[in-house]
Amino acid sequence: QVQLVESGGGLVQAGGSLRLSCAASGRSFSSYKMAWFRQGPGKEREFVAAISWNGVSTYYVDSVKGRFTISRENAKNTVYLQMNSLKPEDTAVYYCAARQDYSSSWFRTISQYDYWGQGTQVTVSS
Numbered sequence: 001q002v003q004l005v006e007s008g009g010g011l012v013q014a015g016g017s018l019r020l021s022c023a024a025s026g027r028s029f030s031s032y033k034m035a036w037f038r039q040g041p042g043k044e045r046e047f048v049a050a051i052s053w054n055g056v057s058t059y060y061v062d063s064v065k066g067r068f069t070i071s072r073e074n075a076k077n078t079v080y081l082q083m084n085s086l087k088p089e090d091t092a093v094y095y096c097a098a099r100q101d102y103s104s105s106w107f108r109t110i111s112q113y114d115y116w117g118q119g120t121q122v123t124v125s126s
Contacts, residue, residue, distance in 0.1 A: 002026045002115045004096045009120030012086055016124070020081040022096030022117055028083040030054070030074040033101040035113060036081045038092035038122075045095065049081060059106045064090075086124045093119040 008020040020036070035050035049060045049070040058070050067086075072079040079096060097113035107113065 002029070002032065002098050004098060004115055004117035006096050006117040006120040008121045009094060011123045011125065014086060014088055014124055014126050016086050017082070017084045018086065018122060020083070020094055020096075020120060020122070023083075024077040024079070024098065028100070029077040031102065033096040033103075033107070034070075034072060034079040035069060035097045035099075035107070036079075037097055037110070038090075038093045039095070039119075040089070040092040043092075045110055048077065048094070050088075050106055050108075051079065052104075053102055057104070061108075083122070086122075087125045088111045088124045091122060091124050093121050095119045096110050 004022055005024040005032040006022050012018055036048040037045050038048050039045040051058050051070045051072050055072045067084050069082040098115040099113045
């Protein structure tokens, strides 16, 4: 069992930056593939980025490539999402997700993750 708590959201102007954090409780954090999803106003929840259990490999949706960076510190049971050059269309509730997985496969759908945080709001003003 893993509990996830996101933090770091807020209001930022277009072009600005934010860093989201997701703290995990429970053991074996390093055995989990971690991901960030987001849900904008009136939209479905969508995949943003994922990172392998050891932090070596990452995967991004095209719309955030070059602007967002996912990373993790297994010693701190924490995963991060550094968001730069933010745009108004990045406005959403951002969710952290986890699945216990050592494979090299990437997973982009909600049903493929077992644990979720409560979300943190990111608002980008124009």
